Amino acid sequence: MVLKLYLDLMSQPSRALYILFKSAKCDFEKKLVDLRKGEHFTDEFTAINRLQKVPVIEHDGFILTESVAIIKYLSRENLIPDVLYPKESKLQARIDEFLEWQHLGLRQHCAMFFRVKILDPTFTGKAPDVKTLLGYEKRMISALETFEKHWLQNGTQFVAGDTITVADLLAACELEQPRAAGYEPADNFKGISTWWKKVPEHFNPYYDEAHVVINKVTEKNKLAAKL
Incomplete structure (x- = not known):
């Protein structure tokens, strides 16, 4: 079995799949695609994913895009x-209910604020x-409010x-x-803060490993904001 994961760790679903693969002890080959250098637009990558996005998997020659479809x-x-x-x-x-909702309910607004x-x-x-x-910030905050109210305040410890x-x-x-x-988000939403701490605890050391790059961006922007 040959399993390849094409990803960029600046990509949220790429990080999620990387953490999932590592925590599941999957034997896979990591194939980095640098979005900042436009490597997803190359002919080589377009031949793998005509949509020119990451993440993508190739499993014994079978190519599949879209993180939710990959998980299933x-x-x-x-x-x-x-x-x-x-x-x-x-x-x-x-x-699945959450996975269907999160595309436009959470991901879109968090991603667009960052962009x-x-x-x-x-x-x-x-x-x-x-x-x-x-x-964009207002729409993101509204999405976070919905996430906390409808997915984290439902009498359970986790989303589902x-x-x-x-x-x-x-x-x-x-x-x-x-x-x-x-x-x-953790500073502004108590429910998110309580829940969020549990996720890295469960998936570490792979959660922290996947977030090295984005954490560097976070620290760089914090420093720039102080100047």
Whole structure:
């Protein structure tokens, strides 16, 4: 069996899959794709993923894109533990419910705040428009409020129940983006803070390993904000 994971650790779902693979003791080959250098636009990578995005897996010649689809495939292939993506119908449906919601409910808003505040100015050399940035920040905060109220304040310890699953891993990796842009979700949402601490505790040392690059960005931006 040959399993390859194409990723960039600046990408939230890339980090989530990397952590998942490592914690599941998957025998895989890490294939780095540097998004900042535009390597995802090369002919070589486009031949692997016509959508020119990461993450992507190649499993014995079978290529699959999209993190949620990859997780479900890995589960069917028995490559990840059932405890992280249970096969029991109702619990799996509860996890899928979150995975369907998080694309537009959480990921979009956290990612866009990071992009407008950090990525776009880095590539263009222009400071973000204050009004535009505030609009993205407002939508992100609203998304965090919804996440805390409807997914963490449901009488359970984790997103989909009292056991940690892939839903928690994907959510935690998403919240690292606003943190890197100078907004600390844990400082502003008690429920998120309590839950968030449990995710690295469960997945370490791989959670910290996957976040070395984004943590450097976080510290760099904190330093720049003080100047």
